[in-house]
Amino acid sequence: MLDLAILGLLQEGDLHGYEIRRRLRQSLGLVSNVSFGTLYPALARLEAAGAVRSVAPLAPTSEAPSGPATGSLSGELAALRARRSTLARPKRSKKVYRLTDEGRVLFTELLADTGAGDDARAFSLRLSLGRHLTVEARTRLLERQHDRVALRLAEVTDAASSAELDSYARCVVEHQADTLSNDLAWLERLIAAERASQHQPTTTSGRHAVAPANS
Amino acid sequence: MLDLAILGLLQEGDLHGYEIRRRLRQSLGLVSNVSFGTLYPALARLEAAGAVRSVAPLAPTSEAPSGPATGSLSGELAALRARRSTLARPKRSKKVYRLTDEGRVLFTELLADTGAGDDARAFSLRLSLGRHLTVEARTRLLERQHDRVALRLAEVTDAASSAELDSYARCVVEHQADTLSNDLAWLERLIAAERASQHQPTTTSGRHAVAPANS
DNA sequence: GTCATCATGTAAGCCGTTACATGATTGC
DNA sequence: GCAATCATGTAACGGCTTACATGATGAC
Numbered sequence: 001m002l003d004l005a006i007l008g009l010l011q012e013g014d015l016h017g018y019e020i021r022r023r024l025r026q027s028l029g030l031v032s033n034v035s036f037g038t039l040y041p042a043l044a045r046l047e048a049a050g051a052v053r054s055v056a057p058l059a060p061t062s063e064a065p066s067g068p069a070t071g072s073l074s075g076e077l078a079a080l081r082a083r084r085s086t087l088a089r090p091k092r093s094k095k096v097y098r099l100t101d102e103g104r105v106l107f108t109e110l111l112a113d114t115g116a117g118d119d120a121r122a123f124s125l126r127l128s129l130g131r132h133l134t135v136e137a138r139t140r141l142l143e144r145q146h147d148r149v150a151l152r153l154a155e156v157t158d159a160a161s162s163a164e165l166d167s168y169a170r171c172v173v174e175h176q177a178d179t180l181s182n183d184l185a186w187l188e189r190l191i192a193a194e195r196a197s198q199h200q201p202t203t204t205s206g207r208h209a210v211a212p213a214n215s
Numbered sequence: 216m217l218d219l220a221i222l223g224l225l226q227e228g229d230l231h232g233y234e235i236r237r238r239l240r241q242s243l244g245l246v247s248n249v250s251f252g253t254l255y256p257a258l259a260r261l262e263a264a265g266a267v268r269s270v271a272p273l274a275p276t277s278e279a280p281s282g283p284a285t286g287s288l289s290g291e292l293a294a295l296r297a298r299r300s301t302l303a304r305p306k307r308s309k310k311v312y313r314l315t316d317e318g319r320v321l322f323t324e325l326l327a328d329t330g331a332g333d334d335a336r337a338f339s340l341r342l343s344l345g346r347h348l349t350v351e352a353r354t355r356l357l358e359r360q361h362d363r364v365a366l367r368l369a370e371v372t373d374a375a376s377s378a379e380l381d382s383y384a385r386c387v388v389e390h391q392a393d394t395l396s397n398d399l400a401w402l403e404r405l406i407a408a409e410r411a412s413q414h415q416p417t418t419t420s421g422r423h424a425v426a427p428a429n430s
Numbered sequence: 431g432t433c434a435t436c437a438t439g440t441a442a443g444c445c446g447t448t449a450c451a452t453g454a455t456t457g458c
Numbered sequence: 459g460c461a462a463t464c465a466t467g468t469a470a471c472g473g474c475t476t477a478c479a480t481g482a483t484g485a486c
Contacts, residue, residue: 018464163241175398179394250476252439
């Protein structure tokens with residue numbers, strides 16, 4: 001889960017840990033701020049696995065320096081110093097990570113992996129990264145979530161109607177049912193949209209896409 | 216969290232672990248089935264702390280045997296056998312728990328404790344147990360949740376408008392914002408209802424209630 | 431008597447948190 | 459220089475899950 005989110009962010013450019021943490025909340029709609037105690041070990045793990053590697057800051061591939069200079073002289077000097085020796089980086093300076101080819105493969109695997117992490121957050125994350133999936137894979141993702149939500153809605157509706165609940169407990173389960181049916185309608189709209197684009201394929205169908213069904 | 220849920224269920228009658236697990240999902244709207252590996256240690260902990268004690272099944276206080284007999288002769292015999300020696304219970308038979316006075320105190324503390332467990336599930340649980348709170352305590356509970364949700368909604372709305380998100384990520388955060396504002400409206404309705412009952416106090420205001428503000 | 435189900439428990443391990451420790455940058 | 463903030467990491471711990479082991483009950 002966290003690995004997938006990190007790799008997803010790094011698809012769009014090199015980032016250091018602190019910045020990744022900031023964007024995890026903003027971009028991917030992840031509810032809680034991931035703590036450093038989780039994030040840094042995860043990055044170290046990914047680096048050890050060869051999925052990312054640390055590069056010198058302000059390296060030319062991406063994450064452009066937002067103009068000719070940041071206006072900060074000592075910042076530029078620090079960057080130069082860091083560039084001078086990537087390995088002998090000062091103990092606690094920025095450590096910028098970049099996705100490797102191996103990391104891209106891992107990303108694809110994690111994104112397509114249907115079994116792992118079947119909760120709502122995992123679904124939101126995968127859908128947020130939907131542009132890296134084919135139309136077919138996206139549709140399947142949405143359908144699976146639709147089924148899960150429908151099942152849960154049936155359970156909740158059942159509990160609300162049959163059991164003897166006091167007014168507060170009832171109030172809670174009814175709101176839960178309401179939220180779930182709202183989710184369901186949303187999913188159905190999305191599925192319909194995907195189906196439409198599938199039958200009437202336009203321009204950007206399968207670029208960056210995950211192979212739909214070859215295991 | 217789990218302790219509070221267990222104590223809440225036991226308020227309404229003696230239960231054994233297996234049954235508690237079943238009801239946790241149904242009654243309290245808890246999303247995931249609590250696993251035995253969590254539940255039984257929790258019960259053991261509560262028993263060690265004196266909040267619950269195990270009693271002989273079919274004891275006369277509550278959890279009435281649903282009729283003169285269950286129709287099962289051997290079941291009755293097993294109950295008799297169990298009643299004969301509560302301490303020398305056969306190794307793996309039902310173990311029925313009952314709330315102690317100490318447990319009721321603990322329940323009240325956990326329910327009123329505002330700081331611990333500030334996530335959505337903790338709120339749902341507390342609201343489900345709302346009848347054990349005073350009007351004032353319930354209102355405060357709702358208001359705190361309202362503030363939290365409003366804050367989160369502001370963050371999500373902000374992220375949706377400002378950041379450069381692709382269509383899928385945007386779709387997710389927009390649905391999230393929609394859900395949050397729906398939650399907010401629901402909370403506002405509940406708060407209004409509580410306020411109305413507060414200014415126009417009817418019959419059952421403060422029974423079973425937690426003292427509102429004496430710490 | 432045997433199989434499914436009910437029921438209680440233990441052990442290993444994952445995932446994540448808080449708290450702590452440390453170093454680098456930058457503004458004043 | 460000094461404080462605030464940025465940035466990286468480690469250690470201790472807790473909650474929860476899965477997998478396993480075991481026993482009791484009831485239907486056939």
